[in-house]
Amino acid sequence: MRSEDEAKHVTIRDVAKAAGVSPSTVSRAFSKPDRVSARTSKLIFDTAQRLGYHEEPVQNVPLRGKRRMIAIIVPDIANQFMSDAIRAVQREAENRDIALVVAESRESAVLERAAFDRIAPDVDGVILTSSRMPDAMIRKCAQTRPVVVVNRSVLGVRNVTLDLEGGVAQLVEHIARQDYTEVTYLDGPISSWSAATRWNAVSRALHARGIRAQRFWPGSPTFAGGFAMCDRYLANPTGMVIAHNDLMAIGFIAAMRRRGFDCPKDFGVIGFDDDAVGRIYEPTLTSVRISSSELGARAARMLFASIDGTESSDDLAHVSTSLIIRESSRRPAHSGR
Template sequence: MAGPDDVARLDDVAREAGVSASTVSRAMSRPDMVAPATLARVRDAAERLGFRANPAARALITGRTGFFALLVPDLDNPFYAATATAAQDRAAEAGRRVIIAVTGGEAAREAAALADLEGQVDGFAVLSPMSAAAALKEVHRRKPVVAINRRVSGLTSFTVDTPGGLGRIYDRLVELGHRDVAYLAGPPGSWMDRRRRDELVEHAARSGLRVRLHGPVRPAFAEGAAAAREIAGSGCTAVLVYNSLLLLGMMFEFGRMGVRVPEDVSVAAADDIALADLPGPQITAVLAPAGELGRCAVAALAEMVGAGGADRRPAGRRLPTGVRITDSLAPPRAGA
């Protein structure tokens, strides 16, 4: 066993675990190819000895770094944060790590991150990508790329059926007698926001709903608060919001203005993540599996890397959503 002043080596871990050095190497670089009981012995031995695989040496030997990169527009948005946390957890289960790069939702910064990190990681998961599909596919020719929250032809893509969930909320508003509905749109250029607006327009066309679009805006608390006065003065009796953080800002400002929910206006959000731990009555929201997006993306990257690269492309998925209908939706006030 390595002494307190020694650096544990791969051979030390092999002796401690009672396996060959090649098995230890495989456990570090390709844990999916090692029997679970053996993998546990190797990891326990490495932990006891304080062994840490050298990423540079592993990359030189195997051609793999053990790192993935997750590109996110920001970490203030709780949907993105939940996706990133789940991606890191899933990667750790497979003996990998995730490097997170914040792009600000800008195509130029996203492209720079892809270029800067390409030599340091085994693959990319890009959350709400802003780059052109052709640019993402060009990177994919060299390193596996998975798209999250946007469907990109030619890439493994994972999305959630938020538009379908919003459709059920629209239907409920029609049942309650609403005819004038506001939609506070998300960031400019958002693929998912376009899908949501398309769903809203489709429902409006067949149900007689009048829809007033506000935005686009960044999905931030301050932006929701800033939009509240315009929405309250629009004559709409209900408002649907791109995400829960925007909704919190809008409701905060409604409270300061004396606008009551749901007596004066009904409200709902396209996700519930920022609302999850708040006290008080629950808000109507689409229940979007943000964490599952992160787990699916990392699993797909691991599958592609394990198969030797981007030539094998796992099937993407559109994950189903639930809907929580609450008393934040009510019939429009008399005379509205």
């Protein structure tokens, strides 16, 4: 086990040597993970985590006065899940007359770290939403400012995560009632902790019910990401598709429609998040409801408690989930397999 001082000096070259890849490959894995294979990226992230890699030593930069200002960093501002969380944090901050700074990492651990370093000297605390940074990097950031992590569990750092058990159990029960024996899972990014956690929960529940799953991984958690997986699905269709989030689900439906297939007549789709777009899309989208507003609000209150040095009743908070059934996953009565 490396000491704290040694871990601060771990470089890209150290990670590359330990992982058996080139330094340029390590750099790409952090800045442009879509350009590195899933297996190589996992090896690099696991190695960086083990070594305690942080791109540069974290300096304990003094706060420039008491600012009454906090920050939230998200991977994609355009994603409604993220924008709802931002709004919830904004409301909590306004109630305390505290300003909010918002930054976007564009799904990059390197850009997220750079945003943190730019913002940290001027804020009292930071909320990291669906962070793409390795655990060791997040812990080092938390040494300089109060940090709360949303939709991610990091040992030693306050976090707000999802309790997927209820929503996933309802999802699998819904699939089983319609006699599906196999499904396709459209997964999210390599560097997303929540993507891995979500897949693990779904795959375990499916296996317990004897339902096979083929996994398409990694994917971009966007409309374009779901659209791009259509051809892979058509090479081995299963009838039911579960997407990492609603944006991917809608993109997949759009691509299938372009190829002449109708949802839910020819295939069913279930997403995660229960975004507003999914509720008005045609067909309306079945989705596991995740309250990003509650995640954001609880994270903000947790951060304020940390900044004020007061006790928080839930340094490790969990937000429940549930399945909302709509048209996209209802197999027509006359349909057979």
